[in-house]
Amino acid sequence: MIPISKPLIGEEEKRLVMQVLDSGMLVQGPRVAELEQQWAITCSSKHAIATSNGTTALHVALLAHHIGAGDEVITPSFTFVASVNSIIYTGARPVFADVCPDSFNVDPVHLEELITPKTKAILLVHLYGHPVDMDSIQSFAHKHNLIIIEDACQAIGATYDGKPIGSFGTGCFSLYATKNIMSGEGGMITTNDDEVARRCRLIRAHGMERRYYHDMLGFNFRMSDLHAAIGLAQIARLNEITDQRNKNAAFLTATINNPKVITPRIILVRTGKPIQHVWHQYTVRCINGLSREVALKHLTERGIGTGVFYPVPAHQQQHILDLGYGGVTLPVTEQLAREVFSLPVHPALSQEDLNQIVSAVNEL
Numbered sequence: 062m063i064p065i066s067k068p069l070i071g072e073e074e075k076r077l078v079m080q081v082l083d084s085g086m087l088v089q090g091p092r093v094a095e096l097e098q099q100w101a102i103t104c105s106s107k108h109a110i111a112t113s114n115g116t117t118a119l120h121v122a123l124l125a126h127h128i129g130a131g132d133e134v135i136t137p138s139f140t141f142v143a144s145v146n147s148i149i150y151t152g153a154r155p156v157f158a159d160v161c162p163d164s165f166n167v168d169p170v171h172l173e174e175l176i177t178p179k180t181k182a183i184l185l186v187h188l189y190g191h192p193v194d195m196d197s198i199q200s201f202a203h204k205h206n207l208i209i210i211e212d213a214c215q216a217i218g219a220t221y222d223g224k225p226i227g228s229f230g231t232g233c234f235s236l237y238a239t240k241n242i243m244s245g246e247g248g249m250i251t252t253n254d255d256e257v258a259r260r261c262r263l264i265r266a267h268g269m270e271r272r273y274y275h276d277m278l279g280f281n282f283r284m285s286d287l288h289a290a291i292g293l294a295q296i297a298r299l300n301e302i303t304d305q306r307n308k309n310a311a312f313l314t315a316t317i318n319n320p321k322v323i324t325p326r327i328i329l330v331r332t333g334k335p336i337q338h339v340w341h342q343y344t345v346r347c348i349n350g351l352s353r354e355v356a357l358k359h360l361t362e363r364g365i366g367t368g369v370f371y372p373v374p375a376h377q378q379q380h381i382l383d384l385g386y387g388g389v390t391l392p393v394t395e396q397l398a399r400e401v402f403s404l405p406v407h408p409a410l411s412q413e414d415l416n417q418i419v420s421a422v423n424e425l
């Protein structure tokens with residue numbers, strides 16, 4: 062079976078983890094600080110703050126911007142539920158924006174309709190590693206004085222107009238085992254704002270700057286040095302990993318020629334600004350009567366791992382329906398949730414694997 066994702070674990074990851082074990086400094090030690098430094102450089106950001114996972118990175122980032130009860134945050138529903146849950150944790154209300162069918166990202170055209178006097182922020186998701194149209198978002202955010210939070214959990218290394226994703230607003234990343242670079246579990250926040258960074262550090266560790274003096278209510282959302290050690294070995298290979306994902310995606314797009322399947326495209330945003338997609342997922346759409354269920358069954362039989370990201374949009378998940386979202390309809394989001402599935406694109410694929418994926422998809 063060709064897996065849908067596979068962590069690349071080499072000798073360097075093992076060596077750095079053993080070093081941490083030998084050092085006895087297991088939590089929030091020198092490796093976490095080094096990983097933060099490397100992440101800040103990668104994202105051209107002044108600060109990077111490590112957390113326990115991507116969900117806590119989002120939660121902390123929202124709290125650091127004082128987002129809470131009485132506030133509204135515009136966000137897509139076509140995302141992993143953590144993007145939306147992080148808003149709910151703070152007491153704020155998510156307001157769902159529909160997405161573009163070709164980029165899978167928030168459609169700037171519909172945003173104006175969602176503004177109310179309570180709108181405080183926009184939480185964007187660079188889904189599958191495809192950067193959001195940041196020019197449109199920035200002018201929208203500027204016009205309405207909104208905070209920009211970027212859910213860049215799938216987009217480390219991506220750029221928009223030459224600028225790293227995660228440097229347009231407050232960036233939130235995940236180092237979960239299946240992400241482009243990983244540490245098993247882990248999260249990271251990037252910001253250029255000194256005060257936001259200070260608050261993130263406080264909220265991450267029980268509001269504590271001086272030991273056992275607590276300036277505010279915080280959490281234990283720290284990263285361990287064991288995780289950071291894995292992340293350090295991975296971030297050193299980021300360019301190599303991204304290049305291989307790009308090559309794999311280009312091969313799939315060039316050779317899949319089934320009219321029942323729409324392959325993903327790198328969408329040159331309306332402004333014509335160049336973007337670097339990092340292909341966290343290679344996501345196709347079933348059209349012309351192809352049933353997704355039938356497609357997935359065939360691919361499984363041919364030994365190809367697939368994933369559906371995501372079969373149920375956030376606004377239709379039970380715990381969100383329970384908050385009173387029953388009347389929300391998002392036509393593009395709902396259509397994509399029925400049509401999409403993802404093929405393996407990770408850097409561990411061999412040319413043989415890629416050929417096998419293409420021939421199985423072309424048989425559908």
Ligand SMILES: *Cc1c(COP(=O)(O)O)cnc(C)c1O
Pocket residue numbers: 114115116117140141143144186212214215234235236237246247248
């Ligand atoms: C992975 C992911 C998260 C959450 O990250 P965890 O590290 O799993 O908590 C949030 N948003 C998106 C879009 C993700 O892909």
